[in-house]
Amino acid sequence: MLARPYRSRFLFFAMASSALAGLGFGPACAQSADRAWGYNSYGIPGLIDMPVAGSREDAELGFNVFAFAGQTRVSAAFQITPRLSAGFRYSTIKNYMGGGTLYDRSFSIQYRFLDEGRFWPAMAFGINDMTGTGVYSGEYVVATKSISPKLRATAGIGWGRLGSNNGFDNPLGVLSDHFKTRGERTGAQGGTFQPQQWFTGDAALFAGVEWQATDRLRLMAEYSSDAYTREDGPTFDRKSPVNIAAQYKINDQASITAGYLYGTDFSVQLSYALNPKHNAHPSGLKDAPPPVVPRAGVEAAQSWTNDPAYLTAKLRPALAQQGLVLEGAKLSGSTLAIQIRNDRYNAPPEALGRAARVLSAQAPAMVDRFAITLSENSQPVSTTTIRRDDLEAYEFHPVGGELMRAHAQIDGAPPRLPVAPGTYPRFSWGVGPYLLPGLFDPDDPLRADLGVSVQAQYEIAPGLLLSGRVNQKVIGNLDQANRPSDSVLPHVRSDAWLYYKGSGPTIPELTGAYFFRPGRDLFGRVTAGYLEPMFAGVSTELLWAPEHSRLALGAELNRVRQRGYDQRFDLRDYEVTTGHLSAYYQFTDQFYTQLDVGRYLAGDWGATLSFSRVFDNGWKVGVYATKTDVSSEDFGEGSFDKGFMITIPLHWATGQPTKQRYSTVIQPIVRDGGARLGVANRLYGMVREDQPASFDGNWERFWR
CATH class of the missing domain: 2.40.160 (Porin)
Structure with missing residues (x-):
């Protein structure tokens, strides 16, 4: 197969290079491109329609709504690890291939296999529409390099849908004839993996630049390798492979992007991102816990007995103030054991810490250890044993949490403690x-x-x-x-x-x-x-x-x-x-x-x-x-x-x-x-x- 014309992409590369040279940016002032600045129209780290090699912040959840020329894509993406991301999208395409409206579901992954260095770019590969109908099926390898702290350039090679504009013979064909031709998808129901198609058939180049003009404004231009073969004509008239867009950051989570795509129509994209690792209220809005009470401040040992009714009367009200339900208690020598139900705190160690401080104020001075059992549906799950001296010594220590964990003994729960009177029903x-x-x-x-x-x-x-x-x-x-x-x-x-x-x-x-x-x-x-x-x-x-x-x-x-x-x-x-x-x-x-x-x-x-x-x-x-x-x-x-x-x-x-x-x-x-x-x-x-x-x-x- 003869190579197809390259004039338009060379013209785009030349224009981008001239613009960079005119702005006086050079590689000496580069900043890492491992972190992507935004999402593309498919809801994966990218420019406008094309991907970039960077990843979003680890664990970020991104939600995007994109609309352009009779097409809508609603997507969700998750940064699974610092290098691996995945995305799911639901798309509608009007007048698809001259017919009615197509509703399509597709799934994508991207993996960044090379971090940016001083002399080399960040690099990643991705697969679009892994298990869908093949409407958006395409694979790519992409590289992104920082030119300055505010300017980046991206270039890549795509296959499938991303190899449909000015395509050329697949360079992977030198490895095997398998890569030279992209076979037809098998199965009429969709939803199946088609690995025999990945990275096969004609390939094409794509490229783009992005400039972080201000803290809120990002400008982008790209040369797309997607010819929109199925949509060109019935859905919209594609006239150019060049796209331009501007993104405005509303706040740390939300942004809006407006673009002019394929020389045809304007597009709009709304993006919202959140990160499960970042609590909106890191310290919470709950009441402060009670202080640790030293032994010298508690009552004499002779006033205590091992009678379940007595233990319940002493401990239940104070634990209830911390949102903990006393289910059982036992005093055995110098160890006070309790079984509690935690209905309030999402983190079990927080329930343990509050229970231990309650016990420090209630237990007689002879008690050396607190054995706190956590239960679920009244069944004991685990028991944490804490020395009273450690509790007093590490309350205000700079690394008191780590020291408490090092000295605490956590084991499987023993048999159920004697039931606290009044617990059931x-x-x-x-x-x-x-x-x-x-x-x-x-x-x-x-x-x-x-x-x-x-x-x-x-x-x-x-x-x-x-x-x-x-x-x-x-x-x-x-x-x-x-x-x-x-x-x-x-x-x-x-x-x-x-x-x-x-x-x-x-x-x-x-x-x-x-x-x-x-x-x-x-x-x-x-x-x-x-x-x-x-x-x-x-x-x-x-x-x-x-x-x-x-x-x-x-x-x-x-x-x-x-x-x-x-x-x-x-x-x-x-x-x-x-x-x-x-x-x-x-x-x-x-x-x-x-x-x-x-x-x-x-x-x-x-x-x-x-x-x-x-x-x-x-x-x-x-x-x-x-x-x-x-x-x-x-x-x-x-x-x-x-x-x-x-x-x-x-x-x-x-x-x-x-x-x-x-x-x-x-x-x-x-x-x-x-x-x-x-x-x-x-x-x-x-x-x-x-x-x-x-x-x-x-x-x-x-x-x-």
Whole structure:
């Protein structure tokens, strides 16, 4: 194949070089380009339409809305590690290839493999539309170099969609004939990996410059390698490969970008970024903790007894003032042991620190050690033993938190302590808002219901509790969804829209549960009732989770029946036995993986693999994929189940002490294959935070 004309890109490079020379910038004053200045129209680190080699700040979540010439892209990106980023987008293209409006979902990754040096640029490679329909399929290798602290230049080579403007023979063809031709995508349902296409076919060059004119204003120009082959003509008339844009930074999180693209139309992009690592209220808005009271300030030892009623009367009121519930207590020689339920503090070490200071003021002088057991659903999880002398010595020490952690002994919890009188039965309830989103319906990509939720829990005895929730919608449009399922599998999820047609109160959950400890390192659960909005039945679970191990193993078995569409007390005919064997592994303090193998709600067999980053403040961002024995054709659009998981702790936004969190799963499309039961209080999530492996990242909050 003969090389195509290069005039336009050479003209762009010449203009950019002349502009840099005219401004008098040189490489001697370079600043690292490892940190990208913004997001491109696809929601990945970039210029206008093209990528750059830099990465955003580690752990940043970026949200973008881009509109241009009959096209809209709504995207979310996450900087998984300092080098690896991923993005998901939902796009609409009007008059796509002369037809109607196309609704497309796509996923991208980028990895920066080279940091910028004095004489070389930062470099990265990326893959767009990894598992989508191929509309935005393209790969690239890109380099970015700082010319000055405020000016950067980018150049790269693209394939696929990014190799469609003035393309030339693939230079990778010298390695293998495989790279010379880009074959057709396989599978009609989309949603599958197509690695045989990556970095194949014609390639093309792209380039750009960006100038940080002021602290708030960034100017950009680029030469695009995307010819918009499918959109040119029906959607808009592409006239030039050169794009220009200006970005205005509204504040540290938000910005707006306006551009003139492809010699045709103006574009606008709204961007918002936040970082889970950065608390809006780092120190919180809660009351100050009580001081440590030296032994000389407490009452004589002879006034104390080991009577449970006496210990409860002495300790319960003071612990309650700190938001901690006393469940058990025992005085044994020079050790005072208590079991507490932490309903307030997101960081367990903060609960430990406050409990220890309460004990310093209450325990007699003869007590040398405090053994504080944290419990979940009245089941002891871990015990932290603290020497009283250390508590007094390190309260105001410059590195008192580190010293307390070094001297504290954290182990698996012993058997339950004697129950504090008056602890059971225990009733609690609350009222609050609920948000139920429904995303990516082609008729309306953004639907949601907002309403009021009343929750109640009645704990009859240790580990035995009744709980329920009643929702009443106030406003929303989920009931307007009207796309009948075409699934050939049992409709265990694809009829979800039918569950939101009613206007009266619903009962998403009404259960009885029993939590127990069948042995050392073992945790158990049995739950029965209306387990979730769509299924009722019995769920059982057993978890092996040693306190100092990164590995945990679990097993779950459920027998369930489909609920009526009104989410009240009716049941439908469909029944199924479902369950999984699970392995959980903690790679580092923040990165976790989970593998579930078993049978799903539609009766299919397979496995789910998930990866999550869990932050010390309670944020969680993860991704999962499920593959079962259901073929891509039988599964339908999307080929297999996949999605993203986000958990946001409310204290992060409000600064108020609370363990409440908002969690949601974002699925590109909801089908029946690979659907798992949604039962509350699964054991690993319940136990993990109170185990020693999770304490270190938050131990500085011991003195808060």
